[in-house]
Amino acid sequence: MPKQPAVLYDPTKTFDDNFDNGPFPLQPNETPYKNTGEPTFSFLGHQLYSPFGIAAGSLPTSKHVSYAFQRGFDVVCYKTQRSVPFPVNEFHNVVYIEVEGDLTMEKASRHLVAHPTSNKPVETITITNSFGNPSRGPDFWVEDMKQAVAAQCKGQLLIASVVGTIQPGFSQEDYYDDFSTAAALAVKTGVQAIEINLSCPNVAAEAAICYTYDAVLSIAKKVRSVIGDTPLIAKIGYFTGLQQQLLEKIILDTQDYINAFSAINTIQAAAIVDEQGKQLLPGKDRLKSGVCGRAIKWAGIDMVKRLDALRRQHDLQFEIIGVGGVMTPADFIDYRETGADVVQSVTAAMWNQDLAAEIKATLK
Numbered sequence: 404m405p406k407q408p409a410v411l412y413d414p415t416k417t418f419d420d421n422f423d424n425g426p427f428p429l430q431p432n433e434t435p436y437k438n439t440g441e442p443t444f445s446f447l448g449h450q451l452y453s454p455f456g457i458a459a460g461s462l463p464t465s466k467h468v469s470y471a472f473q474r475g476f477d478v479v480c481y482k483t484q485r486s487v488p489f490p491v492n493e494f495h496n497v498v499y500i501e502v503e504g505d506l507t508m509e510k511a512s513r514h515l516v517a518h519p520t521s522n523k524p525v526e527t528i529t530i531t532n533s534f535g536n537p538s539r540g541p542d543f544w545v546e547d548m549k550q551a552v553a554a555q556c557k558g559q560l561l562i563a564s565v566v567g568t569i570q571p572g573f574s575q576e577d578y579y580d581d582f583s584t585a586a587a588l589a590v591k592t593g594v595q596a597i598e599i600n601l602s603c604p605n606v607a608a609e610a611a612i613c614y615t616y617d618a619v620l621s622i623a624k625k626v627r628s629v630i631g632d633t634p635l636i637a638k639i640g641y642f643t644g645l646q647q648q649l650l651e652k653i654i655l656d657t658q659d660y661i662n663a664f665s666a667i668n669t670i671q672a673a674a675i676v677d678e679q680g681k682q683l684l685p686g687k688d689r690l691k692s693g694v695c696g697r698a699i700k701w702a703g704i705d706m707v708k709r710l711d712a713l714r715r716q717h718d719l720q721f722e723i724i725g726v727g728g729v730m731t732p733a734d735f736i737d738y739r740e741t742g743a744d745v746v747q748s749v750t751a752a753m754w755n756q757d758l759a760a761e762i763k764a765t766l767k
């Protein structure tokens with residue numbers, strides 16, 4: 404693992420260990436970050452102390468969410484939840500990718516060599532994460548999310564990320580409906596923003612659902628119909644230049660339902676292999692895996708730039724969350740200057756619980 408121990412989510416431990424026993428603060432009685440004055444940043448109708456936080460991933464319980472809020476991350480996502488219990492992929496769930504410079508789409512189409520450990524500094528790492536969107540089911544998370552909502556202090560915002568589950572006998576429509584079932588459960592917790600994770604497979608498991616126009620439109624409509632006025636965020640993957648028209652059509656046609664776009668999720672790599680060229684992550688369907696961290700920053704920045712350009716061109720009101728490779732305060736500034744209203748990190752924040760404090764120092 405990188406030189407410093409991971410605090411928020413420790414990849415050397417299983418998902419269940421992290422879930423049941425995390426987070427793992429370095430000292431038992433850390434002094435919480437103290438927000439002072441009035442929150443001055445506005446996002447989805449909420450006032451925030453900072454436009455920075457943690458995207459869906461490293462915060463699977465209210466204990467993790469509460470710790471993140473205490474460390475000064477002001478806009479954080481509870482890890483993606485489902486309407487039914489769902490198992491986690493076999494351990495390892497995080498491994499370190501060898502990649503020189505940016506992970507271009509061309510590089511991602513080839514084999515990428517990965518290692519279970521790394522001794523690189525956190526701000527330089529690129530990883531793959533492969534969990535399969537596990538969920539202990541609504542019997543656990545609905546009550547737990549209420550605790551997470553209660554942990555929100557002034558100037559902070561919790562976002563509930565949800566996804567649909569393909570279940571035996573489900574038609575495509577049933578699958579899309581299941582996004583709204585999960586969203587309706589989330590709204591019951593009192594959470595003030597919902598995010599739909601559209602970077603999951605479509606029924607035919609060909610590609611992420613965010614690249615299927617009809618699916619995005621249908622899910623957005625269905626979810627909107629059950630969440631009332633609660634702000635809705637769509638989490639999307641990277642759209643290549645060839646997909647620009649599709650992106651534009653999705654943005655234009657979902658304006659009545661979606662209030663913000665969060666980009667990006669990971670970049671899908673064709674094959675994650677060990678030094679011998681063999682599949683590294685154990686189990687079926689785990690040769691391909693989503694890559695995140697430093698080497699995908701270029702793609703997050705590019706998407707924010709294009710989303711902001713579309714917003715200006717069509718005079719739209721949606722807001723933008725920039726995600727991907729935010730490892731340092733300089734990365735945060737780059738995203739903000741490119742047009743992101745809010746910026747989030749997952750990879751770097753797993754190890755650097757002071758990232759929010761470091762970024763806030765640049766806001767003063």
Ligand SMILES: Cc1cc2nc3c(=O)[nH]c(=O)nc-3n(C[C@H](O)[C@H](O)[C@H](O)COP(=O)(O)O)c2cc1C
Nearest residue numbers: 458459460483532667668695696727728748749750
């Ligand atoms: C450990 C881990 C778990 C993740 N789990 C989720 C998830 O449950 N839902 C989701 O939409 N994205 C998930 N992601 C993707 C992140 O939200 C984010 O889009 C991606 O990691 C890029 O940001 P980063 O480079 O700062 O990690 C996860 C990422 C990591 C590293």
